[in-house]
Amino acid sequence: MAAAAAVAATANGSPATAAEAAEEIGGPTNPMVTPLLTDLYQFTMAYAYWRAGKHLDRAVFDLYFRKNPFGGEFTVFAGLEECIRLIANFKFKEADISFLRSVMPTCEDGFFDYLREVDCSDVEVYAIPEGSVVFPKVPLMRIEGPVAAVQLLETPFVNLVNYASLVTTNAARHRFVAGKSKVLLEFGLRRAQGPDGGISASKYCYIGGFDATSNVAAGKLFGIPLRGTHSHAFVSSYMSLDEIQDRALKSPDGLRTCEDFVSLVQTWLRKLQLAGSLSGIFGETNQSELAAFTSYALAFPNNFLALVDTYDVMRSGIPNFCAVALALNSLGYRASGIRLDSGDLAYLSIVAREFFHAVEKEFGAPDFGKMTITASNDLNEETIDALNKQRHEVDAYGIGTYLVTCYAQAALGCVFKLVEINNQPRIKLSEDVAKVSIPCKKRCFRLYGREGYPLVDMMTGENEPPPKAGERILCRHPFNESKRAYVVPQRVEELLKCYWPGSSQKPREELPSLKKIRVRCLQHLEQMRPDHMRRLNPTPYKVSVSSKLYDFIHFLWLNEAPVGELQ
Ligand SMILES: Nc1ncnc2c1ncn2[C@@H]1O[C@H](COP(=O)(O)OP(=O)(O)OP(=O)(O)O)[C@@H](O)[C@H]1O
Ligand SMILES: O=P(O)(O)OC[C@H]1O[C@H](OP(=O)(O)OP(=O)(O)O)[C@H](O)[C@@H]1O
Ligand SMILES: O=C(O)c1cccnc1
Numbered sequence: 001m002a003a004a005a006a007v008a009a010t011a012n013g014s015p016a017t018a019a020e021a022a023e024e025i026g027g028p029t030n031p032m033v034t035p036l037l038t039d040l041y042q043f044t045m046a047y048a049y050w051r052a053g054k055h056l057d058r059a060v061f062d063l064y065f066r067k068n069p070f071g072g073e074f075t076v077f078a079g080l081e082e083c084i085r086l087i088a089n090f091k092f093k094e095a096d097i098s099f100l101r102s103v104m105p106t107c108e109d110g111f112f113d114y115l116r117e118v119d120c121s122d123v124e125v126y127a128i129p130e131g132s133v134v135f136p137k138v139p140l141m142r143i144e145g146p147v148a149a150v151q152l153l154e155t156p157f158v159n160l161v162n163y164a165s166l167v168t169t170n171a172a173r174h175r176f177v178a179g180k181s182k183v184l185l186e187f188g189l190r191r192a193q194g195p196d197g198g199i200s201a202s203k204y205c206y207i208g209g210f211d212a213t214s215n216v217a218a219g220k221l222f223g224i225p226l227r228g229t230h231s232h233a234f235v236s237s238y239m240s241l242d243e244i245q246d247r248a249l250k251s252p253d254g255l256r257t258c259e260d261f262v263s264l265v266q267t268w269l270r271k272l273q274l275a276g277s278l279s280g281i282f283g284e285t286n287q288s289e290l291a292a293f294t295s296y297a298l299a300f301p302n303n304f305l306a307l308v309d310t311y312d313v314m315r316s317g318i319p320n321f322c323a324v325a326l327a328l329n330s331l332g333y334r335a336s337g338i339r340l341d342s343g344d345l346a347y348l349s350i351v352a353r354e355f356f357h358a359v360e361k362e363f364g365a366p367d368f369g370k371m372t373i374t375a376s377n378d379l380n381e382e383t384i385d386a387l388n389k390q391r392h393e394v395d396a397y398g399i400g401t402y403l404v405t406c407y408a409q410a411a412l413g414c415v416f417k418l419v420e421i422n423n424q425p426r427i428k429l430s431e432d433v434a435k436v437s438i439p440c441k442k443r444c445f446r447l448y449g450r451e452g453y454p455l456v457d458m459m460t461g462e463n464e465p466p467p468k469a470g471e472r473i474l475c476r477h478p479f480n481e482s483k484r485a486y487v488v489p490q491r492v493e494e495l496l497k498c499y500w501p502g503s504s505q506k507p508r509e510e511l512p513s514l515k516k517i518r519v520r521c522l523q524h525l526e527q528m529r530p531d532h533m534r535r536l537n538p539t540p541y542k543v544s545v546s547s548k549l550y551d552f553i554h555f556l557w558l559n560e561a562p563v564g565e566l567q
């Protein structure tokens with residue numbers, strides 16, 4: 001393998017050393033992502049390759065998945081940046097070498113001398129841009145390089161792409177069902193699969209279309225907007241209004257001071273109790289809840305939001321919230337809204353909205369009816385869909401467990417398969433046709449139709465003439481002879497771009513910011529034909545191969561498959 005001094009071309013084509021590229025790209029977000037974060041068999045294979053003098057053979061691997069998750073017909077690709085961060089910094093430390101020596105005691109010393117020199121300066125990575133909508137069988141990444149080194153990347157690459165793409169897709173599906181106008185908050189950290197699951201969920205749910213996270217570390221690491229309310233513990237920690245010591249509140253312009261905000265709140269609560277339009281809805285409210293709300297408003301007068309379901313939403317939480325909000329209003333502040341965390345969220349959001357409208361009318365409180373209603377509590381695609389079917393008044397959803405654990409499907413099932421070695425195409429056969437790999441170093445294209453929608457993805461051999469806009473192209477199902485179609489694309493887009501040129505001198509694609517990846521994801525989702533995206537019985541998107549590649553796959557298949565014998 002080439003030494004670290006080998007060049008990696010930069011985005012503008014000017015060569016830079018691998019060390020400079022590593023500096024520019026930075027290291028993996030999670031320090032646990034090191035060259036040792038792989039399966040033991042990658043090292044045993046590396047040793048066997050090395051002993052056989054085969055370790056520098058030039059291999060091509062494809063990373064892809066076989067089936068879209070969550071019963072859908074689309075997936076969002078994510079995790080690419082973390083893969084590039086790993087290979088940009090891929091170097092064994094002396095302590096790693098010692099550890100490997102201890103677990104592989106029968107291996108010759110020369111192997112460890114070789115590992116000491118291994119880096120990714122001779123590895124090339126081509127990938128579909130992160131945040132793209134992608135489909136089964138099409139390589140998300142093509143990794144070329146010395147077989148032993150690329151083999152070591154299998155496990156971490158699949159690890160870095162699998163959950164990232166799964167949870168991004170899950171987030172995109174939640175966005176789709178909630179609709180564009182709703183605010184989506186990711187609240188999953190406490191329920192995520194460990195710290196990395198939590199941080200990754202926050203990052204990738206943002207890419208998939210969430211607006212903000214409650215995860216402070218993710219806010220710091222990635223610049224994701226942070227949002228939050230308060231918990232039941234805060235509400236139930238108060239016993240009475242007497243606990244509130246500092247009762248003064250200045251108006252937003254600082255010119256007036258209300259010396260006893262608690263009394264002002266009590267006055268507003270009495271007004272609410274006496275209001276004709278609200279009579280019969282509530283009587284005496286819970287005073288410890290009122291104390292909690294008042295105290296929170298004193299701490300955050302510009303951003304007052306209350307969790308209203310600790311005792312009784314309509315008989316206590318909502319009237320108490322309104323009393324505090326009206327008191328803030330009279331000083332010139334605007335309350336933000338409420339959170340509902342139990343009960344029938346459709347019904348409660350509707351009656352809460354009616355109450356807010358009635359208050360607006362009764363007291364001439366401008367925009368009081370537009371108060372934000374946030375809902376949470378074991379929400380998922382199905383419950384949001386059910387709420388939509390019932391009618392509701394929820395403006396924002398806080399979603400945790402089902403979102404970040406990808407409760408509906410545990411894994412995407414990404415694989416990393418050898419497709420060529422030393423320019424010789426390789427195939428992996430299986431009884432299950434869906435598991436037969438598509439051989440050869442390939443180019444991948446997305447063909448767009450007249451209406452601007454993607455029509456079909458097509459893979460070709462590396463040296464075939466690429467499909468061109470306006471030309472009639474035969475697209476074939478890779479394994480089903482009768483499934484084929486002529487396509488005249490309006491536009492053709494090459495999918496795999498060079499993100500790590502190794503020693504090839506090709507220009508390196510820049511890694512976009514998280515915000516740009518999110519924009520790409522939302523644009524891609526938007527441009528899909530709606531029948532591919534619907535929740536119930538979506539239409540499969542077509543993934544095809546060129547006629548030439550089809551013929552070659554089947555030639556190789558027959559060549560490699562032993563002929564059975566019947567007696
Ligand atoms: N209108 C609705 N239609 C469909 N599902 C709903 C609706 N309102 C709430 N849900 C969902 O129903 C489930 C209700 O949860 P659960 O049975 O645990 O009751 P709860 O309201 O949490 O009660 P509590 O917190 O008082 O124990 C949650 O998953 C919630 O998202
Ligand atoms: O429901 P999720 O989608 O996971 O969203 C996050 C949940 O976490 C919080 O409470 P927690 O669940 O810790 O306590 P609770 O069940 O008593 O509300 C919050 O009130 C939500 O209910
Ligand atoms: O800020 C919130 O309301 C929140 C945060 C995490 C989990 N549940 C709720």
Ligand SMILES: [Mg+2]
Nearest residue numbers: 341376377378
């Ligand atoms: Mg809960």
